[in-house]
Amino acid sequence: MAQYTAPLSGLRIIEISSFVAAPLCGLTLAQLGAEVIRIDPIGGAADCNRLPVTDNGDSIYWSGLNRGKHSMSVDMHSRQGRDLIRRIVTTPGSGNGILVTNAGGRNWCSHESLAQLRSDVITLEILGRRDGTPAVDYTVNAALGFPFITGPENHSGVVNHTLPAWDVACGLHAALSVTAAVRHRDITGHGSAITLPLEDVALATAGTLGYLTEVQINGRSREACGNAVYGIYGIDFVSADDERFMIVALTTRHFRDLTSVTGTTTAVEAVETALGADFSAESDRYRHREVLTALFTRWFREHSSTDIVAALKNTSVLFERYRSFADVAASDALTANPMFTPLDQPRIGTYLAAANPAAFDGIHLGTGPASPVGGDTVAVLRDLLGSTDQQTAALIESGTIAIAPN
Template sequence: MGSPRPLDGIRVVEISSFVASPLCGLTLAQLGAEVIRVDPIGGAADINRWPLTDDGETSIYWTGLNKGKKSVTADLRSAEGQALVQRLVTESGPGGGILVTNSGGREWMSHHTLAARRADVITLELLGGSDGSPAVDYTVNAGLGFPMITGPLDHNGPVNHVLPAWDVVCGLYAALAITAAIRRREQTGAGSRIRLPLEDTALSIASALGYLTEPQVNSSSRPATGNDVYGTYGTDVVTADGDRFMLVALTPRHFRDLVRITETKSVIDALAGSLGADFTRESDRYTHRHVLNALFRKWFADRSTDIVTAALDESSVLSERYRSFDEVVSSGVLADNPMFAGLDQPGIGTYLAAGLPAAFDGEHFFTGPAADLGAHTPQT
C-alpha cells in the first residue's frame, strides 16, 4: 500500500461535463480525494464524446477524464434527485461539503442553499464568459487574439488551436482553488464560494505572459511568427530525409553550439559585422532570424536525420523531432516513464494511463478506472 495522499479523507461532489470541471475532479482524485461524479440518468452531454473505441461503444475521452471517480446518476430535475445531491454534498463528514460544477445557475445547488444546510460548504462554479454568459474554450480563444497570430505566415486568417488550453488551465486552477479553500477551512472553519470563469482564466494567463500588456504599453500587439519563437531564436528545420526538427537557442551557449554543429562560424561572424549585430543578444538573434534561418536550414537540408540527431544530441541546443501521437506511443516512451502504469478500463481494455505528473517523494499517484455510469448510485 502506498503512502497517504495529500487529500486523503476529502470528499468532492462533481456535477460536470466536457473538460475543465472533470479535469479538476480527476486531479483531486489523483491527490487522494474521494470524488463522486453525479450525472443525469443516461449521462451528461459528454458521455459519448469522441474519440470512441472502434466499436463505437465507449468514449475514450470520457473514461480518461473520469478515472478513479465514483459515479452516481439521478434525475436532477426532480426533487428527489436534487435532494440526493444536497445530501451527498452536505452530509459527508468533516472532509466533505465540497461541490465542483460547471452546471451552475440552479438555486437548489447554489452556495446559498447548500450553506443553509452546512455553514462550511465549499462550492466552485466554473463559468464560460466573465459575465456568466455561455462560452467554451474555442470561443474564448477566438475572442482573445491567439488565433490571429497562430499558423503559417502565408495563411490569411485565424488558426484555432487543437489543444483546449484554456479548459486545461481552468481545470487545474479549479483544483488549486479547491485545495486552497480546504486549507482556509481547516484554519478558520469558514466555507468558500468560488467563481471561476473560463474567460477570466484565459485573460489572466494572457496578461501574465504579456500578450495583453504589450498593446497597453507599446501601443501594438505581438506579431505572428509562424514556427519561429517570439523574442529569441527558435525555428523548425527539415532534414534530407524529410524529417522536421524544432530548434531553440535561448542562451548564447545554445547559439554557439548551433553555429558549431552547422559549421557556420565564419559566415555568422561576417554576418554580424555586416549587420552590426551581436548574436549573444536574444533581441539580435530574433531580429535577424530570417537570415539565420536560411543559413542554418541549408545545413540541415543537406544531411540525414541520423546525422542531424547525433549532432544535436551532443550539443546543448534545445531540440526535438516532430512526431505524431502514433510515433510517441510506438517509441516506447510511455512504458519507460514511471508516470504511466497499466490500467484495465472496462469497455476499452488494458492500456498505459498517466497518473499525477507531480511525484511526491518519488511516487506518482494513480487512480483506478472510470466507473460504469451510475455504478455507485445509492439504492433506495
C-alpha cells in the same frame, strides 16, 4: 514500491460536471487521493459519448477524464433527485461539504442554497464568461487574440489551436482553488463560494505572459511568427530524409554551438557585421531570424536525421524531432516512464494511463478506472446516507436514481 499516503486522502468531493475543465479538476483531486463522486443525470451528461470512441462506441475521452471517480446517476429534474444531491453534499458525515460543478444557473445547488444546510460548505463553479453566460475554450480563445498570431506568418486569416489550453489551465486552477479553500476552512472554519470563469483564466494567463501588457504599454500587438519562437531564435528544419526537427537556441552558448555544429560560424559573424547586429543578444537573433535560418538550413538538408541527432547530442542546442501521437505511443515514451502504468478500463480496454505528473517522494499518484454512469449509485447512498436496500429500491422504482446497466 514504497508506501505513500496521498496528500488528499480522506477528502471527499462531489462533482457535477461535463466536458474538460470541471472533470479535469476532479481527476486531479482524485489522483492526489481525494474521493470524488461524480453525479450524472440519468443516461449520462452531454459528454458521455464524446469522440474519440472505441469501435463499440464507448467514449475514450470520457473514461480518460473520469478515472478513479465513483459515479452516481440521479434525475436532476425532479425535486426528490435534487434534494438527494443536496443531502449528499451537505449532510455531516456524508462528505466534506465540497461541490465542484460547471452546471451553472441551478439555484438548488448554488452556494447560497447549500450554505443554508451547511454553513461551511465549499462550492466551486466554473463559468464560461464572468457574467455567467456560456463559453467554451474555442470561443474564449477566439475572443482573446491568439488565433491572429497562430499559423504561417503570411496567413491573412485566423488559425485555431487544437489543444484546449484554457480548459486545461482552468481545470488545474480549479483543483488548486479547492485545496486552498479546504486549507482556509481548516484555519477559519468558514466555507467558500468560488467562481472561476474560463474567460478570466485565459485573460489572466495572456496578461501574465505579456500578450495584453505589451499592447497597453507599447501600443502594439505581437506579430505572428509562424513556427518561430517569439523573442528568441527557434525554428523548425527538415533533414535529408525528410524528418523535421525543432531547434531552440535560448542562450548565447546555445547559439554559438548551433553555428559551430552547422559550420556557419564565419558566415554568421560576417552577417552580424554586415547588419550591424549583435547576435549575443536574443532580440537580434530573433529580429534577423530569416537570414540565420537560411544559413543553417543547408546543413540540415544535407544530413540525415540520425546524423543530426548524433551531432546535436554533443552540443548544448535544444532540439527535438517532431513526432505524431502514433510515434509517441509506439516509442518507449510511455513504457519507460513510471508515470504510466497499465489500466484495465472496462468497455475500453487495457492501456498505459498517466498518473499525476508530480512525483511525491518519487511516486506518481494515479487512480483506478472510470466507473460507468450510475455504477456506484447504490454504494454511495448506502455509505454516505445510510440508505437501506428498500429505500434505494424505492428511489430506483420512482426513477429518481438509476444504476449502470449490466
